[in-house]
Every structure is written in C-alpha cells, then in structure tokens.
Amino acid sequence: MKRRILRPLLVSIFLMLVGLSFIHPVKASTPIVVHYFYDESCTHCQDARAFLDALAISEPFFELNAYDVKMAENTALFNEVRTVFEKRHAMTPMIVIGGVMLVGFSEQTQVDILSLYNRYLEGEYVDVVQMIIDGEDIDPSLIESIRFSPGDYVILPLIGAVPIDSLSLSLAAVVIGIVDGFNPCAMWILLFLITMLVGMKNRVRMWILGLTFLVTSAIVYFFIMFSWLNIALYVTGITWIRILIAGFALVFGLGSIYRFLRKLKKRDEGCDVTNEKQRRRIFDRVQKIVTTQYLLPAMVGIIILAVSVNILEVACSAALPLLFTQILAYNQLASFEYYLYILIYIFFFLLDDLVVFMIAVFTLRVTGISTKYHKYAQLAGGVIMCTIGFLLMFFPHIIMFA
C-alpha cells in the first residue's frame, strides 16, 4: 500500500524537478530603465544616443528614458541626480542604470552599459532615478560602483574590510605622494629653516614655526592640486587633451629616467648649486623671520614664505601631482572623496619633511636624507610618469579604479 502511494509521489517530484531545471532564471520581468541625460550641443552625447538607441531595439528588456538637460523641467532632475550620486561636477552625457552613474562616453562606457544591463537582468535591480522622480528617500547603499559589485572587498590586517576601488586609489596616493616627497626641490628651504631654528635652541618656537611652515605648505599644495583637479574634471572627456597630458607624462618620465642614468655615471654625488640669487634672497628673508623677537610676526612671515616658496617650486615638481589629479578625475568620485585622496597624497608627500622636522625638534640636530634616496626616487618618479602616460594614451580605462 505504502509502495503504491510512494512510487507515484517520488516520480511526480522527480518530474517536477526536471521540469523546473528547464526554466531559465531570468529575473527581469520588468524592463531595465536606462536614464540618459544629454545636451544637444555635446558631440559625445550624439555617439551615446546612437549606441543606446541600437540597444533599445536589440535588447527586449532595455528601456531608454532621455532627458535634455537644457530643458527647464529636466534641469532640476539632472541636478538632483548628480547630488544624490555625489557627483556634482558630472557633465553630459550622463547615464544612470539602476544604482550606477556613468559620465562621458567611450568604448569603455559601451562595455560598462552592457555589463550593467546583464548584471541587473540577473540580479537585484532598483531604479534610483525613478525613486528620485517619485520623491522617495535614497538609501546610500543603493548607490553602486560599475567595476565592483557591493561586497567586493579585501580584508587588510588591522584595517579590516576595504573596498577594492578605494584601495587602488589610496595605494596610488600613498606611492606617488612618497615619491613626490623625495623631490629635493621641496626639501631645501625646510632644511635651511630647521637649521636656523635649531641654532636658537628654543623647542617651543621650533614647534610653532616649523609646523606653521609645514601646515601652510600642505594647504598651498592642496589648493594647487584642487585647482588642477577641477580643470581635469572638465577636460577628461576631450581626447586630444588626454593625449597631450599623456605625452607630457612620457616626456617628463623619460627625462627623469635619463637624469637618473646620468647620475649613475657621475662620480661625485651631492647637492647641485643652482639659482644662487633666488636662494640668497630667500635665506635673507628666513634669517629675518627667525630672528624676529615676537612670535606672531614671525608666524606671519613663515606663512608668507611658505606660500611664495611653494608656488615658486611647483614648476619643479608639477608632473606627479598633476598626473595624480588626472587619475582622480578619471575616477568619478564623490566630492569629499576627491579631497580625501588629495589629503592622503599630501600627507605622504610631506612625510619625509615631517620625519626630518621631528628628529630636529627632539634631538636638536638636523639630518638630511641621503642623495641616493633622491636618486632612486627620481627613477621611481620617472617610471610612474611613463606608466601613467602610457596608460592614459593607450588604455585610459585601466586607471579608472573606481
């Protein structure tokens, strides 16, 4: 009796399972809406439109919503979407699929659109722009990244889980910042200042004036990099500017490697005496400032000195920070993230100065960093510049970490 009931039951379950295995797990019963923000006068927008129109015909679940940002009713939405995605500088063409925003249009964007469409066909799909239109609150977890799905993290000892995209940019900030910091242009004035301060044997004055110099240098460097970043954000889509910057990086990189090779042949390595007049003028100013009796005028003098010296010296070490801001511009980040990466860069740029300053304050002895480190930093800088130049020229999508 039992067998009579059990056998047909087992056969039915087996047939049901076989039947279920033939059902393809397509999740998208609703279409994937692609929100496309454009400007009639933008040439990249026309290319993007042609690509999106073709997809709308060939892909059954692909739906296109286009918004001309010059039209008053769309401008508000354009601004609101950029605010929600924390990309207030984003220009047209701007495409939003689910929780991902793509800015600009290139071969890489085409690959990204297809991969996002396929990702959302088979995975969770939330139309963030539609939620904005409906006036719903947007949970920050809905905003995603194109290259990495949420959950693509690496676990670092002591630090814990770090998103892969931010790790790549942080690493770039640390490495390029350290190499840039070894540039001797940035070091000589600080050494002179510290030597003068050590001679006064007043630790409090040393702390205050030394840190004033370093903090002012950091602020000046931040504003210089910030201005370059803003320019870079507006020109990233222009191919000839990208190629021009890549060419500039390659020329400067090869120049650095050539200077390193020349130094290898040189028998006597030391400090090169250059720009005597300018140096003497700055030294006279430093001497006056350091020997000023009152602290406040001395601090004002140091601030003015740090601003002028950093602006004068920027031409000497412009290549690496300029390229780093270019990398940042290629990675569409939230505004605060841009500032954060610039701050990380500046901290590591000033790290060797900080070490020299700390040693001087605690031991009242001034130490220099050996010429050989400057020499190898020049080689590293050259290799980094050539690599970034090469990538910018031929494979720009590789430096888009985020």
Next chain:
Amino acid sequence: MKCYLISAKWCPACLIMLQRYRAFFAHQTDVDITIIDYDEEPERVKEFAVGSTLPVLVVYIDHQETQRIIGEKSLKQLQRIFSI
C-alpha cells in the same frame, strides 16, 4: 692634517657628511676640521674654487692640498680614500 669642509645649510648631503666626517675623524687627534658655510662666507668659498657640487672637503698636509673629496661618500669609501 687640516681639513676645510665647504657645506650649506640647505643641502641634505652636507648635513649627512658633516656628521659622517666628525664620526670618522673622532679618534684622530691630529685632524682639525673647519666648516665654511657656502652662503655665509662666499669670499672664502671662492678661494677654494669649489665647483657646482656640495659638500667639498679640502685636505691640507703641511700647507699643501693633498685631497679633495666632493659630494656624499660612504664610510667604506672614506676608509679607502684615507687608507685607514
């Protein structure tokens, strides 16, 4: 042995070599080192016809220049130069 070290406050290699020479000659009582600052004593620097690389150590024995060491040198290199 009389040595003149031409160095500058802004030059990292000079700061390194100043300490290295002091340590190197610390146990030699017959060595006298005079430091000449490149920026503060330009007239004296001219007398030594220093080139474009600092620091420069000019060594005199019996009022005769016997040695000129330019730039940054390791302790091993100094031992070789002075045959110690």
